[in-house]
Amino acid sequence: MFLQKFEFNMLPVNSYLIWDEANEAAIIDAGMYFPADFASLASFVDTHKLHLTHLLCTHLHFDHTFGNAFMLREYGLKAEAHEADLAWLTDINTAQCNIWGIPLHDTWPAVGKWLHDGDQISVGNMTLRVIHVPGHSEGGLAFYDETDSCIFTGDTLFEGSMGRTDLKGGSFEKIVQSLHKLSTIPDNTIVYPGHGNSTTIKAEKQQNPYMK
Numbered sequence: 551m552f553l554q555k556f557e558f559n560m561l562p563v564n565s566y567l568i569w570d571e572a573n574e575a576a577i578i579d580a581g582m583y584f585p586a587d588f589a590s591l592a593s594f595v596d597t598h599k600l601h602l603t604h605l606l607c608t609h610l611h612f613d614h615t616f617g618n619a620f621m622l623r624e625y626g627l628k629a630e631a632h633e634a635d636l637a638w639l640t641d642i643n644t645a646q647c648n649i650w651g652i653p654l655h656d657t658w659p660a661v662g663k664w665l666h667d668g669d670q671i672s673v674g675n676m677t678l679r680v681i682h683v684p685g686h687s688e689g690g691l692a693f694y695d696e697t698d699s700c701i702f703t704g705d706t707l708f709e710g711s712m713g714r715t716d717l718k719g720g721s722f723e724k725i726v727q728s729l730h731k732l733s734t735i736p737d738n739t740i741v742y743p744g745h746g747n748s749t750t751i752k753a754e755k756q757q758n759p760y761m762k
Contacts, residue, residue: 551568551570551702552565552677553566553568553699553742554567554571554572554594555742555748556565556581556587556590557615557674558581558582558584558587558591558616559582559583559584559587559613559616559656560583560606560652561613561745562581562584562745563580563581563613563745564581564700564743564744564745565577565578566578566579566742567583567594567600568676569600569666569674570599570674570675570676571634571674571675572599572675573598573599573600573673574601574603574673574674574675574737574744575600575601575602575625575673576601576602576603576604576606576671576673576674577591577604577605577621577746578606578607578686578720578742579607579614579615579702580605580607580614580615580616580618580620580621581613581615581616581617582616582620583616583655587617588612588620589608591617591761592624592703595625595743597725598751599608600758602625603627603673604627604630604673605627605628605629605630605673605686606626606629606630606631606665606691606693606702606717607629607630607631607635607663608659608691608692608693608702608703608704608705608706608744609631609632609635609686609687609689609690609704610629610631610635610636610638610639610643610645610648610661610689611638611687611705611717612646612647612652612715614705615638615643615658615742616656618623618659619656619657619658619659620656627662628659628660628663629659629662630662630671631661631664631669631689631690632638632663632664632666632691632742633661633664634687634688634689634719635687635688635690636689637719638687639654639658639660639661641712642718643658645674645685646717646729648658658718665680666680666682667680667681667690671738676695676697676698677695677696678693678695679693679695679696680692680693680752681701681731681732682693682727682728683703683704683706683728683731683732684719684721684725685705685706685712685713685717685721685722685724685725685726685728685729686706686712686713686714686715686720686725687717687720688719688720688721689707689719690704690705690713691704692732693741694708694735694739698741699736699740700739700740700741700742701735701739701742701751702742702743703731703732703744704740704744705743705745706725706728706729706732706742707732707743707745707761708712708740708743708745708749709743709746709747709748709749709753709758710749710754710758711758712726712729712758712760715742719752724738725760726760727749727762729760733754733755733761735751736751737751737752737755738749738750738752739751741754
């Protein structure tokens with residue numbers, strides 16, 4: 551797996567491009583908001599001649615999905631996410647942006663495919679296993695590549711911490727259960743979270759109070 555991390559929008563969100571030797575690629579969490587964000591992603595895709603085949607969403611909160619309309623418009627990709635987060639696209643994201651005072655440049659397009667726990671996603675010769683990890687949002691997902699020993703955890707697991715649980719669909723009890731679920735993944739697995747630095751499952755089992 552080849553990987554490029556971007557930090558997009560004002561929060562900021564980690565968006566990840568992954569691709570294989572044949573340049574088959576996916577983006578995980580399209581957080582692009584500013585014109586420079588869109589230009590940065592498009593330039594990288596063009597320079598590396600990537601063929602994007604999937605737009606994967608760890609969850610459907612506004613900061614992780616600002617770029618969904620761009621991905622549909624520019625690359626013909628519809629989001630793939632968990633259906634339990636649907637309400638965020640239909641009305642809650644707009645309300646949240648109003649609360650935060652964030653102007654909207656695009657509306658959120660419909661999801662193209664609903665993902666479920668245990669699904670397998672092929673990106674070229676890479677395979678990602680879908681893991682349902684509710685708690686930060688009801689439809690939270692992680693994407694695990696066992697071959698390359700890495701996992702994309704969205705806002706469920708951060709370095710030394712976990713995601714907030716006070717938004718609609720959040721649950722402290724469920725996110726703790728999800729973290730325990732992630733703790734069964736091999737220790738050497740690299741964790742790529744939705745915000746902040748990468749870490750490992752081993753480090754989080756040692757230092758993260760919510761993983762114990």
